[in-house]
Amino acid sequence: MLERPLHLKMSGAGGRSADAGVSTRVSDASRHPLEARALSYAADGKLLIDSIDLSFAPEGISVMMGYNGAGKSLLLRLLHGMIEPSSGRVLWSGEPVTEEVRRQQAMVFQKPVLLRRTVLANIEFVLKSRGLKDPQQARRVIERVGLSDLANRPARLLSGGEQQRLALGRALALNPRILFLDEATASLDPASMLAIEEIVRQARDSGHKIVMVTHNIGQAKRLADEIIFIHDGRITEQGSADAFFENPASREAQAYRDGVILTHENTGELNA
Amino acid sequence: MQDFAQSFSLALMHIVTLDPDLIEIVGLSLQVSLSATVISCLIGLPVGAFVAVTRFPGRSALIVCMNALMGLPPVVVGLFVYLQLSRAGPLGFLGLLYTPTAMIIAQSILITPIAGALSRQVLEDLHKEYREQFSSLVLSTAAQIRALIWDGRYSLITVALAAFGRSVAEVGAVIIVGGNIDHLTRVMTTAIALETSKGDLTLAMSLGLILLFIALGINALVSTFRLTASRYGYA
Numbered sequence: 068m069l070e071r072p073l074h075l076k077m078s079g080a081g082g083r084s085a086d087a088g089v090s091t092r093v094s095d096a097s098r099h100p101l102e103a104r105a106l107s108y109a110a111d112g113k114l115l116i117d118s119i120d121l122s123f124a125p126e127g128i129s130v131m132m133g134y135n136g137a138g139k140s141l142l143l144r145l146l147h148g149m150i151e152p153s154s155g156r157v158l159w160s161g162e163p164v165t166e167e168v169r170r171q172q173a174m175v176f177q178k179p180v181l182l183r184r185t186v187l188a189n190i191e192f193v194l195k196s197r198g199l200k201d202p203q204q205a206r207r208v209i210e211r212v213g214l215s216d217l218a219n220r221p222a223r224l225l226s227g228g229e230q231q232r233l234a235l236g237r238a239l240a241l242n243p244r245i246l247f248l249d250e251a252t253a254s255l256d257p258a259s260m261l262a263i264e265e266i267v268r269q270a271r272d273s274g275h276k277i278v279m280v281t282h283n284i285g286q287a288k289r290l291a292d293e294i295i296f297i298h299d300g301r302i303t304e305q306g307s308a309d310a311f312f313e314n315p316a317s318r319e320a321q322a323y324r325d326g327v328i329l330t331h332e333n334t335g336e337l338n339a
Numbered sequence: 340m341q342d343f344a345q346s347f348s349l350a351l352m353h354i355v356t357l358d359p360d361l362i363e364i365v366g367l368s369l370q371v372s373l374s375a376t377v378i379s380c381l382i383g384l385p386v387g388a389f390v391a392v393t394r395f396p397g398r399s400a401l402i403v404c405m406n407a408l409m410g411l412p413p414v415v416v417g418l419f420v421y422l423q424l425s426r427a428g429p430l431g432f433l434g435l436l437y438t439p440t441a442m443i444i445a446q447s448i449l450i451t452p453i454a455g456a457l458s459r460q461v462l463e464d465l466h467k468e469y470r471e472q473f474s475s476l477v478l479s480t481a482a483q484i485r486a487l488i489w490d491g492r493y494s495l496i497t498v499a500l501a502a503f504g505r506s507v508a509e510v511g512a513v514i515i516v517g518g519n520i521d522h523l524t525r526v527m528t529t530a531i532a533l534e535t536s537k538g539d540l541t542l543a544m545s546l547g548l549i550l551l552f553i554a555l556g557i558n559a560l561v562s563t564f565r566l567t568a569s570r571y572g573y574a
Contacts (some may be wrong), residue, residue, distance in 0.1 A: 149474045169477045180472040183490040183573040192486070196476055223572030241476075 127292030228259025383454025417515030
């Protein structure tokens with residue numbers, strides 16, 4: 068049997084500067100308004116997310132880690148309302164998540180999904196979808212992610228790193244109260260990855276709550292304020308990044324941190 | 340062989356000298372087929388996009404029907420439209436039989452399933468790629484359809500060209516509802532059939548050459564659009 072979810076002391080993002088407008092919205096509570104209660108998801112008779120209770124530190128970067136197939140990306144999609152749970156609920160300030168609330172969220176995927184348009188038109192598309200028509204706003208977003216010189220280039224002709232920066236800029240253009248990143252740097256070279264990390268840091272410092280999935284332990288150490296470790300569809304550990312990397316509470320997390328490959332043989336040992 | 344060569348050179352002369360009868364027939368053909376293409380795209384593209392984006396009971400059966408209707412026999416469509424527009428038919432009072440309008444109606448019915456089924460396939464493939472992003476953006480179905488049609492524009496132009504190619508080359512429907520009346524409803528395909536049966540190969544060959552030229556032109560356009568779309572990452 069796996070351990071039940073273990074909630075350690077939360078880190079928060081106390082010392083970080085935050086945009087006044089956004090931080091006012093989210094920092095008046097001890098937890099972020101988004102939470103999951105007894106969230107489960109099953110497919111083909113298999114329980115992939117197993118009765119997860121989850122809430123986040125109100126600010127900063129929460130990083131979800133875990134082995135492949137643990138359910139991290141699925142949990143991200145459930146939290147974002149892209150998939151209906153089999154049971155349990157995702158709540159926002161204690162209320163069911165509405166479409167209006169979902170419009171205050173954004174997500175960046177591992178493989179950037181870019182429209183067959185120019186860089187500028189990709190940003191303009193999402194701004195128009197929210198009824199925002201200020202032509203300068205799209206330019207400012209492109210500048211923010213360092214793509215000003217490529218504004219009129221077809222988005223799909225950009226390099227992988229540039230495409231992901233555009234996808235991130237497009238998500239930030241929506242000024243989301245929570246930004247989900249699903250392995251957004253998984254297929255990027257180190258320079259592109261660091262460029263993305265810098266934008267993520269700036270977004271965090273501007274007050275955007277960020278929940279990201281990564282397998283990159285170095286990246287998690289660089290960015291995470293809070294770590295959520297998922298194993299077999301359950302949260303086995305949640306707490307401050309420092310505590311997680313110093314002394315993981317669960318054996319699965321310890322194995323993950325130390326780079327131990329879980330096999331059927333040693334999984335049995337770990338779970339014993 | 341000499342007759343053929345002579346007819347061929349005369350046919351070329353007809354084309355080079357822009358023979359008025361030839362121009363009239365070609366003009367009417369293009370007018371009818373282009374009108375039918377526009378109508379079929381106006382109906383078929385939104386329907387195809389809607390089916391591509393939405394899920395509803397009976398969707399699979401509808402897709403099977405749309406695909407099957409792409410192979411509609413033109414003479415059957417012609418007969419159906421004839422029965423509607425003939426004096427004894429429900430739409431006989433409109434007096435449209437043996438007019439270009441009747442031919443446009445028949446061709447529109449013939450090629451709308453092509454526009455619908457092919458655009459459904461194109462847009463469904465695109466939607467598979469965009470689905471998660473659209474879901475994340477919480478876009479309405481209408482907004483998704485608009486975005487898909489715009490982003491799939493190069494592929495949809497080739498769909499429209501395929502529909503136009505089918506309409507301009509068909510003879511069965513237009514000959515039944517148009518009647519192949521000189522200076523009124525005579526188009527390239529019906530004129531070729533008539534002139535060949537009369538033994539006047541010159542006009543038939545002129546029209547045949549133009550029809551071939553149009554077919555080649557359509558294929559060249561399709562290739563150009565594909566290349567352009569690939570070059571700019573819009574494919």
